[in-house]
Amino acid sequence: MRKKTGNKLHTWEAALLLAVAAALLWGACTLQRQDALEQKVxxxxxxxxxxxxxxxxxxxxxxxxxxxxxxxxxxxxxxxxxxxxxxxxxxxxxxxxxxxxxxxxxxxxxxxxxxxxxxxxxxxxxxxxxxxxxxxxxxxxxxxxxxxxxxxxxxxxxxxxxxxxxxxxxxxxxLGEEDLSLITEEDGGYVLRFRAVELWEGLRQWLGKH
Known part of the structure; x- marks a missing residue:
């Protein structure tokens, strides 16, 4: 029974790590696009x-x-x-x-x-x-x-x-297509993308303290 519980916990942890990795990747990509945009405005x-x-x-x-x-x-x-x-x-x-x-x-x-x-x-x-x-x-x-x-x-x-x-x-x-996609409501909306960057920066700061 303990072994089964351990497997469930391991699966949950793996899923969490994958979610964090995805958020980091998306946030990092969006941050790069934001940095490029700042140089054009x-x-x-x-x-x-x-x-x-x-x-x-x-x-x-x-x-x-x-x-x-x-x-x-x-x-x-x-x-x-x-x-x-x-x-x-x-x-x-x-x-x-x-x-x-x-x-x-x-x-x-x-x-x-x-x-x-x-x-x-x-x-x-x-x-x-x-x-x-x-x-x-x-x-x-x-x-x-x-x-x-x-x-x-x-x-x-x-x-x-x-x-x-x-x-x-x-x-x-x-401004290019990527810039327009970033600042308009296309492709899921800018609010979600900006939140991804905030999450990425928050996680980066947290990881830097641990």
């Missing part, structure tokens, strides 16, 4: 002076002005590197545009704009989502920069693209 990150109603409204006005200019600057960019270079060269214009909008709204806040690798959480948008990770971002900080922020994708310009043009815009910006 530029985020726009606008941070308000505070959470007051006036400051949050000002943030959105600045966002609109900067977003229009940034997308115009990047319209002819063929890939991430060209987009990065164009934005870097245009930083003074982008900052000046933000400053003009702030002044037009009767505010005296200072504003700064720069490019920086920034950690972002998972974020769902209309029809797609971006996994958490470190992305290059055009950061626009108003005043003290102590308020709630707004972020989206400035290259490719996915957040201002109509749903019917989403795929064309993404491909023209250098």
């Amino acid at each position: 530029i985020r726009l990150h606008v941070i308000a002076n505070s959470d007051s109603e006036a400051d949050q409204a000002l943030k959105l006005r600045v966002r609109d002005r900067v977003l229009v200019l940034a997308e115009d600057i990047l319209r002819q960019s063929r890939d991430m590197e060209e987009a990065r270079q164009r934005l870097a060269e245009a930083l003074p214009r982008l900052q000046q545009t933000a400053a003009e909008e702030i002044a037009a709204q009767g505010s005296r806040y200072t504003v700064s704009a720069w490019l920086e690798e920034t950690e972002f959480p998972t974020r769902e948008y209309d029809g797609f989502a971006l996994p958490s990770g470190e992305y290059l971002a055009l950061r626009v900080v108003i005043g003290e920069g102590a308020g709630k922020n707004w972020w989206c994708v400035v290259f490719p310009p996915l957040c201002t693209t109509a749903a019917c043009d989403f795929q064309e815009t993404a491909v023209s910006g250098g």
